Amino acid sequence: MRIGDLELLPMSDGTFVARPAYFTRGPVPDPPPAPFGPDGVAWLPIGCFLVRTGDRVVLVDAGLGPARTELPDGMALVGGQLPTALLASGTRPEDVTDVVCTHLHSDHVGWLFDHDGRTVFPAATVWFGAGEDDGELADHVRAGLRAGTTDAETVDGDHTIAPGVDVVATPGHTPGHLAVVVSGGGDRAILVGDAITCPVQLAEPTWHSFGDADPDQADRSRELLWAELARPRTVGTGAHFPELRFGRVASSSSSRTWR
Secondary structure: OEEOOEEEEEEEEEEEEEOHHHOOOOOOOOOOOOOOOOOOOEEEEEEEEEEEEOOEEEEEOOOOOOOEEEOHHHOEEEOOOHHHHHHHOOOOHHHOOEEEOOOOOHHHOOOOEOOOOOEOOOOOEEEEEOOOOHHHOOHHHHHHHHHOOOEEEEEOOOEEEEOOEEEEEOOOOOOOOEEEEEEEOOEEEEEOOOOOOOOHHHHOOOOOOOOOOOHHHHHHHHHHHHHHOOOOOEEEEOOOOHHHOOEOEEEOOOOEEEO
């Protein structure tokens, strides 16, 4: 899609097999709300996004990598598709100038380094929020970040990464979580990372991600983002939104819906 003069391409590294238990331990409507099927399973992407702006090529999130992660309640993350998706877009790893990690959970950083600790994007500056904890990272990613073999920059609050690409602080899911705002020609696309895991959270506001480090702060960040996504000429999506479709919040006097 085009945002002014910028090109924005969603691409998936794999699949997040999710169940309502990811969001709530309370009662679940019968049938469960979309995107969950009658069997209670949702097949969600592990999303990444490529932004071309001038001579900069910005990758937002770096997927899970060639891995499978088992989660409780029969859930799982299965990655490995990002390199193929990049090549299909005409992008080589060495073309990427910036990698913005919305946060440091494993399904957002997996392709930063290979299993020998070598950087996958040799020309890129890696950006992530101040306050992020690398303790949960895969060993090869943590070792790569700590080795100092790649240019890594932390962002404390709002910051411009490249023309038309800005990050804003949206803490709660993790302490240093960032959302990315792509803007041009009066239009905006907000990439919410995992600050909003799935649009179902608009209809079910008490549903948290079980990975939220600070659920109360995560609620506040979600409400901020929902409000931004109701503004004119603004669309958004997240790393696990079904099919990485862009949408917006439609508000009435009595309800809010995602469309």
